[in-house]
Amino acid sequence: MASVVQTLADLGRRRPLRDVLAGFDAMLRAGRVTKEAIAAAAPKRSWGRPRLCRAIEVADPASESPGESLSRAVMIEHHLPMPALQEPVRNERGGLLGRVDFIWPERGVIGEFDGRVKYGRELAGGPVEEVLLAERRREIDIELATGMRVVRWLWDDAFRERGLLEVLAEAGVRSLH
Incomplete structure (x- = not known):
């Protein structure tokens, strides 16, 4: 074997x-x-x-899920600038708001891969509306703390590539070639 x-x-x-x-x-x-x-x-x-x-x-x-790895592979294959992975983001008082999946500080962009596992894990503790509102609050807090734009994509976007590439291009993360 x-x-x-x-x-x-x-x-x-x-x-x-x-x-x-x-x-x-x-x-x-x-x-x-x-x-x-x-x-x-x-x-x-x-x-x-x-x-x-x-x-x-x-x-x-540092890539924590298959969806994050697939997303990175698409970025690499399409010659996008490589992000830092799993970077902690803190508020003005130093409190941890969370870690972000991808960050391009020089472009002012944070990327988050949204997979079912993430939400399934969080849903074990409450209704879907509460989970979605908490995630949206986290996103707003991160944008306010960093001055960066948060963009999100799903499995289908990464699998089909075009959706992921469009989301990132609209935020200013484009091919280096």
Whole structure:
């Protein structure tokens, strides 16, 4: 049976970034692999080695969900500037308002991937209206504290790419090429 490291190396050589990045991110976050171990699992002169090296280079354990990883893969494939991940945002008194999924400080943009798991976890404690109002309040508080614009996208936007790219372009995050 293949190890996690060997499986990631094999998939990284054969599959597009959007198909493998979530696995790389998750295994790095869980501490199950290292970038060095994945690189060592593939022969130096093997077919697909450049593709694997690119996946290793951009893999990031700070990405906390498959939707965030897919979103990042789309950003990478379309040459968007790379955001910082999971940055804490504080109010004027230093209180933590939360961590944001993506932030482009130089462009004044914060991005949030909205997946069902996030809301499902929060809904366990109350009605949907309360959860949505709390999330909207958080968004307003973050915009006021940072002076940045918060934009959001869904699974479908990331899967189909166009929706994610349009949301980001409208906020000023566009291809570098």
